[in-house]
Amino acid sequence: MTDSTASRIERLREQIREHDRRYYIEAAAVISDLDYDRLLEELRQLETAHPELITPESPTQRVGDAAVDELTSVRHVRPMLSMDNTYSEGDLAAWAARTAKQLGSDEPIEWVLELKIDGVAVSLAYDDGRLAQGATRGSGLVGDDITHTLRTVGGVPLQLSLASPPPRLDVRGEVYMTNSDLVRLNEKQAAEGLPAFANTRNVAAGSIRLLDPKLAAARPLRFFCHGLGDAGGLPIHSQTDLFAWAVSVGLPVAPWSQAFPSIEALIEYGREQIEALHELDFEVDGFVVKVNSFQQQRRLGSTSKSPRWAIAWKFEKYEATTTLARIRVQVGRGGTVTPVADLEPVQLAGTTVSRASLHNADEVARKDVRVGDVLVVEKAGKVIPHVVRVEKHLRTKRLTKWSPPTECPECHTPLVRDPEGVYIRCPNMHCPARQRERIKFFASRGAMEIEGLGEKLVEQLVETGLVRDYADLYRLTSNDLLPLERDGA
Ligand SMILES: [Zn+2]
Incomplete structure (x- = not known):
């Protein structure tokens, strides 16, 4: 072995990590799957020739060889609490008012809105920047060790890009599957004569608890980071700091998170986002609203069940x-x-x-x-x-x-x-469908409300050629309208 082999291996690993980062964090792959696989294959071959250079953090080592016999229990360093829920804007505002009162009424508070991903909560322990252990939430105090399956999850870095990592970091987040990945997975299931999976949440929850990491690796799972059990002395002072830090070390975060100076501004933004939810390729069952400052979070503390500085704003x-x-x-x-x-x-x-x-x-x-x-x-x-x-x-x-x-x-x-x-x-400006829709729009909510001009009548007017444009509406006489059926127009 030469030094150049060792450095080539290191370079390949860095390249692959960088491509993973671009793919899972920026959602912008800069190389083709084929080129990515070539890098991975070259690394694999070098490692096969020099097994002494294999490290657990190498991208080739995501799927461990052996299946585990059973899942063992892990005690969480800090409890993984669940969150209180609210379904109404009024209750959310009332919660914010109570929270502000508890902190002292004059103190400014920033509120953060995050998407509530319909996935499975997990914790990831990084020792010296290396993924050491992954666990399910379980009871909140004790979860199951699922390190072997979490290593296979796309977007979970085996090694954080940190120059001087703390001895231990406790990262919290959500494992989920995209809707398009579920479609592809179910096509594969069908081709193999296997039953289809019902929804993304169930397949994510089932997959991370599999005993065989090879089976888990065949399920295209992903990860979003949304919290830290313990900041490990890092200079992260708020939820927004956390998001910026996470992305910089290679941990994906969910889109749309934003901080607001008032709960009213947050609610308004949330209301707008509900309309755009269908653009997301993963399931969301609401928002999470948090007090941004970690210092304020600490002062607010938790009840035995849930933190006082966060609430789930679920959709009605x-x-x-x-x-x-x-x-x-x-x-x-x-x-x-x-x-x-x-x-x-x-x-x-x-x-x-x-x-x-x-x-x-x-x-x-x-x-x-x-x-x-x-x-x-x-x-x-x-x-x-x-x-x-x-x-x-x-x-x-x-x-x-x-x-x-x-x-x-x-x-x-x-x-x-x-x-x-x-x-x-349809690029045709004179398309009858387009004309009809223009007139309907004009009649219903444009400059005027036209009495009695319902959808059916508009359809008939366009069909019979009596009306091609709004201006035609004013040329109509009662004689024009007489032959038309007026059922429910
Ligand atoms: Zn057309």
Whole structure:
């Protein structure tokens, strides 16, 4: 062996760590999977020739050889507490007021909003910057040792990028799976004649408790860091410090976290984010609201069950299960073509729901929604119901994968994809669907409310060619309208 072999090995490990960081933290891979695998393969070959240079932190060592016989218990250095819940903005504001009062009414407080990932809470112990132990939350005081499976989780660094790491660091976070990874995993399951997994949370919870790390490695799990059991004397003084630090040492953090000078500003931001939740490729069951300053957190302390400086702000969500009768595509007034789910009517939060949004073709693919599927639909806040997930374990027969249309369902013009690639649209300015939607928009909430101009009448007016634009509305005479059916218009 030469020095250059040792340094080549070290360089390869650093390169692979850097690519992992870019992939899991910045979500921006700079090399192809093939090139990544080549680096890993070169490292593996060098290590095979020089086994004395293998270290447990080498990226080749994520999957240990042996399965464990059983999971052993681990006592947490600091208890992993659970959080109080609230479902209303009023209760959240009341909690913030109580918290402020406890700290002294004049003291400024920063509030942090984080996504509450619907995954599995774990702790990771790093000794001298190296992953030494991973554990489930368990009772909060004692969990199960799952080091062997956590080593295989994407985004969990085996070694932190820290120049002078503390002797022990206790990192807290959430193991989860993305919706698109679940779709791919279930395709593999189906190809092997195995049953599909119901949802991302269940597969994450089951996978980290597997005894064989090879099986766990075949499940594409990921990790987000959201706390420290013990800062190990690092200069981290707040939740926002923690996020910046985590990213710098190679620990992924969830998107959208932000600090606010008032609870009102936080609530307003949270309300806006609820509308955008469907853009995320992982399941979220609410927000977590925390006091930003660690010093204030310490002064607030905990009850026996939960910290006083944090609360889960869960969504007032109503879920129902129903069957997807068909996927229809709708053309908006700007030409955007969106898939809509026609459902077997179901009661949801006191109303009958027979339609749900599927947002865009990518989302249909990501969630792998097929006609005939049993779906979980959800209504959060005032948002129109959307499809949360497919109950794939209930998929009995082979259902056909949905593919987006290539031409406009109304004018048959070939559809185009927008530059960002998410939406497809009908480029025809004179598309009857676009005209109809423009007039509907104009009649309902534009400059004027037009009495009696309902959806059905607009459809008839456009169909018969009486109206092509808003201006046509004013040229209509009662004689024009007489032959039209007026049922429910
Ligand atoms: Zn069209």
